[in-house]
Amino acid sequence: MADVSVYTPAEVVEETGFSIDTIRYYEKIGLLVDIDRNAAGQRRFTPEDVGWLGLLKCLRDTGMPIAEMLRFAELVRAGEHTVADRVALLEEHDRRVKAQIAGLVERQRYIKSKISYYRSVR
Amino acid sequence: MADVSVYTPAEVVEETGFSIDTIRYYEKIGLLVDIDRNAAGQRRFTPEDVGWLGLLKCLRDTGMPIAEMLRFAELVRAGEHTVADRVALLEEHDRRVKAQIAGLVERQRYIKSKISYYRSVR
DNA sequence: GCTTGACCTGGAGTGCACTCCAGGTGGGAG
DNA sequence: CTCCCACCTGGAGTGCACTCCAGGTCAAGC
Secondary structure (H helix, E strand, O other), rough: OOOOOOHHHHHHHHHHHHOOOHHHHHHHHHOOOOOEEEOOOOEEOOHHHHHHHHHHHHHOOOOOOOHHHHHHHHHHHHHHHHHHHHHHHHHHHHHHHHHHHHHHHHHHHHHHHHHHHHHOHH | OOOOOOOOOOHHHHHHOOOHHHHHHHHHOOOOOOOOOOOOOOOOEEEEHHHHHHHHHHHHHHHOOOOHHHHHHHHHHHOOOHHHHHHHHHHHHHHHHHHHHHHHHHHHHHHHHHHHHHHHOO
């Protein structure tokens, strides 16, 4: 029976929705550090790694550029004394997400009005 | 006194928020057709052109790929009998925008919870 | 009349975020 | 024992949507 607290690459792909190539890429650029390896050199992920990838996925899918995720990753690695900075970074991002949603809602109104217009002339 | 129903490239940039390079690029790939020229070969846009660019901006800013804007542009050019197809295309896009907003709202919750967590351990 | 600057063209270059590939290793199922 | 398959590496390639550049034209304000 497999150790449920260790994930193979395939399991992480399944779990996070990232492709294996993306995960390797993230490790290469330093978004992911200190990933365990088995004797054969294959990656073995902890639940913490999977959780971290989940957060990265959330940030990526809300439009955070990699450069900023990297800054965040460095804050996390730097230790507890950076918690305030992390909060600041996330709050800034949260504001951008809010603006993004507002913009989308606004534009959706325009699209809907266009649809109504087309319906009226059909 | 300038004719208010004719826009220079600079005015269109001001009006639409697109860069002049993007506008030329859109003309090159066929998102923009039959743009008037003055004697010197410079572009002169009509209010209709500006309106069309405004719609393109909305579609672009809600994530529609150029290939699909191109399909839409072709429908518009093909004439009145494509109105139903245009509605279908816009409705499909509208559903994607809706999903996008929902995803963003959901992820924003996660970001906010992360912020709360950091605040609690600070 | 001259300068300035907005505009033109074709084509090359950029930035981002992956994605793919060749060539190779190691371990478990049959 | 052999096959297969998941995995490995470094590095090249991709797709999208612009963005920039060199070299040139024209029109209007001073």
